[in-house]
Structures are given as structure tokens and as C-alpha cells.
Amino acid sequence: MQRFAFGPRNYRLMGIGLAILAVGFVTMMFGDKEKYGEDFLGITLGPLLLIAGFLVEFAAILVRDDSAVVSRGDAPPAPTAFTLSPTAPVGAPVAPAPSPAPAAKPTYKRL
Numbered sequence: 001m002q003r004f005a006f007g008p009r010n011y012r013l014m015g016i017g018l019a020i021l022a023v024g025f026v027t028m029m030f031g032d033k034e035k036y037g038e039d040f041l042g043i044t045l046g047p048l049l050l051i052a053g054f055l056v057e058f059a060a061i062l063v064r065d066d067s068a069v070v071s072r073g074d075a076p077p078a079p080t081a082f083t084l085s086p087t088a089p090v091g092a093p094v095a096p097a098p099s100p101a102p103a104a105k106p107t108y109k110r111l
Contacts, residue, residue, distance in 0.1 A: 007065025017056035024049030 006014075028046030 006060075007067045009065040009067070010060050010063060013056060013060030013063065017053050017060055019053075020049055020056055021053035024053055 024046050027049055028042050030041075
């Protein structure tokens with residue numbers, strides 16, 4: 001099963017987020033009547049638009065799009081570390097595990 005990182009929904013959200021970010025930066029750059037955007041638009045509305053744009057970008061990365069799956073083939077599922085493969089029927093006696101070999105003595109001399 002091949003899966004892309006992002007689907008169409010993610011890309012749409014990323015585009016919307018980039019548009020909101022662009023509007024926020026332009027709003028901060030061009031204020032109303034004050035010089036250098038030092039008014040409501042440049043000081044308050046612009047940064048709020050930037051926060052909203054970054055939140056939309058964050059959501060675009062985290063949202064799961066189910067249409068991102070390309071093919072589901074008939075391949076068997078990949079083995080995981082937690083797959084149990086019984087070797088004996090349930091309830092059968094189990095031989096004890098062999099004891100580990102004794103630890104080797106260190107080659108250095110302790111003081």
C-alpha cells in the first residue's frame with residue numbers, strides 16, 4: 001500500500017493558509033493613514049491574520065486525508081514487532097529457557 005504524505009484536502013488548506021499569510025503581511029506593510037502601518041490594520045489586524053494563517057498551515061499538515069491512499073493491493077500486511085507466532089498449541093507444556101552463560105571476568109585489574 002503506497003500512501004502519499006498529503007492529499008488534495010491538505011494542499012487546499014495549505015493554499016488557503018498561504019493566502020491568509022500573504023494578506024496578513026500586506027496588511028502589516030500598508031496601514032491606513034498612519035505612516036508605516038502604525039494603526040489598527042498594521043498593529044492589530046495584520047498580526048491576527050498571521051496567527052490565523054499559521055494555524056491553518058498547522059492544521060493542513062496534521063489533517064488526515066483518506067484520499068491519499070494510492071493502491072491497496074493484495075499484499076500481505078507488513079510484520080510488526082508485536083506479531084505473535086505461536087509454536088506450540090495453547091496449554092501445551094513449555095520447556096524452560098536455557099540459562100545464560102556466566103559473565104566473563106574483566107581483563108583489567110581492580111585497585
